Amino acid sequence: MGKGSGYGKVILFGEHFVVHGIPGIVSAIDSSTDAIVTKAVKGQNVKDERKTAKGYSEEKRLQQIESIERMLKAMDLDPRLPFDIWIGGTLPGFSGLGASAASSVAIARAISEELGLNLSNEKINSVAYEGEKAYAGNPSGIDNTAATYGGVMWFKKNPAGGQDLVERIKLKKPVEIVIGSTGKVANTKAMVEGVAERKKASPAKYNPLFKQAESLAVAGHKALEAGDLKKVGDLMNENHRILQEIGVSSKELDLLVDIARKQSAFGAKLTGGGGGGCMVALTPGKDLQGKVVSAFKGAGYEYIATKIGVVTY
Numbered sequence: 007m008g009k010g011s012g013y014g015k016v017i018l019f020g021e022h023f024v025v026h027g028i029p030g031i032v033s034a035i036d037s038s039t040d041a042i043v044t045k046a047v048k049g050q051n052v053k054d055e056r057k058t059a060k061g062y063s064e065e066k067r068l069q070q071i072e073s074i075e076r077m078l079k080a081m082d083l084d085p086r087l088p089f090d091i092w093i094g095g096t097l098p099g100f101s102g103l104g105a106s107a108a109s110s111v112a113i114a115r116a117i118s119e120e121l122g123l124n125l126s127n128e129k130i131n132s133v134a135y136e137g138e139k140a141y142a143g144n145p146s147g148i149d150n151t152a153a154t155y156g157g158v159m160w161f162k163k164n165p166a167g168g169q170d171l172v173e174r175i176k177l178k179k180p181v182e183i184v185i186g187s188t189g190k191v192a193n194t195k196a197m198v199e200g201v202a203e204r205k206k207a208s209p210a211k212y213n214p215l216f217k218q219a220e221s222l223a224v225a226g227h228k229a230l231e232a233g234d235l236k237k238v239g240d241l242m243n244e245n246h247r248i249l250q251e252i253g254v255s256s257k258e259l260d261l262l263v264d265i266a267r268k269q270s271a272f273g274a275k276l277t278g279g280g281g282g283g284c285m286v287a288l289t290p291g292k293d294l295q296g297k298v299v300s301a302f303k304g305a306g307y308e309y310i311a312t313k314i315g316v317v318t319y
């Protein structure tokens with residue numbers, strides 16, 4: 007029996023833009039997906055016991071099968087190698103929190119342990135990136151990097167396919183956030199493809215937005231390291247606006263963002279692929295975090311109250 011885990015994440019700056027080589031900022035959260043893998047006689051039997059948004063497992067089932075095959079290939083193994091795979095853990099299967107990447111990292115680690123492969127974190131990360139392709143089509147790699155290493159990171163994809171730029175960001179101290187879930191399952195692959203198509207069709211509109219996304223990430227990096235959380239919040243609000251402009255927000259995401267801002271969250275934006283899924287509000291201090299939690303509860307939405315900057319290796 008082999009065991010493994012991978013962390014969930016929130017993207018603070020740059021989702022979607024990061025797929026196209028613009029830098030992004032991600033923080034792991036202290037919820038993980040866990041996997042247990044045991045060699046079997048026949049078939050790949052997946053028992054998925056994660057708490058999920060309604061319809062999440064059904065929507066992702068085929069992608070999950072493809073993902074496991076891709077990962078086995080990336081480990082130079084037979085893609086049909088029979089295994090019993092259990093998936094669970096504290097990270098809910100809500101779209102936008104990197105649940106697919108967390109499960110890929112967890113499964114890759116569990117297979118490595120079960121077969122005694124002793125794979126390094128670097129190898130686990132690259133195997134999980136292969137697995138992510140089944141869910142995201144052309145992923146940036148930001149999710150599997152956060153799921154593998156934890157912490158807060160500056161991430162810039164190398165569009166030529168070489169080494170990505172990954173740097174740790176040190177926060178002065180962990181900061182409270184509230185993640186709000188629309189309860190809607192989103193298809194990351196379709197969202198990523200949609201942005202790429204619209205960008206190609208309307209470069210005059212999209213190119214300046216991509217430039218703005220880059221400036222926001224650079225300014226966000228500085229503000230995070232300086233502990234200027236008001237500034238971080240303002241920049242997150244700006245980031246939400248350009249995500250709306252590239253067509254990845256939704257009515258429910260905008261509503262949750264509004265609710266959080268009305269409670270004086272420092273900033274709020276959708277996080278991850280959008281089109282449903284989750285948003286994140288920056289709520290330094292227990293009191294502010296509690297106010298946003300109560301407002302989400304009152305409006306009937308599920309939430310996770312946690313911190314950025316806690317999981318570091």
Ligand code: PMV
Pocket residue numbers: 020021022023024025101102103104105106142144145146147148149194198277278279280283
């Ligand atoms: O929705 P999630 O948790 O799969 O996050 C997707 C993040 C994107 O930037 C939209 C895609 C990517 O690969 O970076």
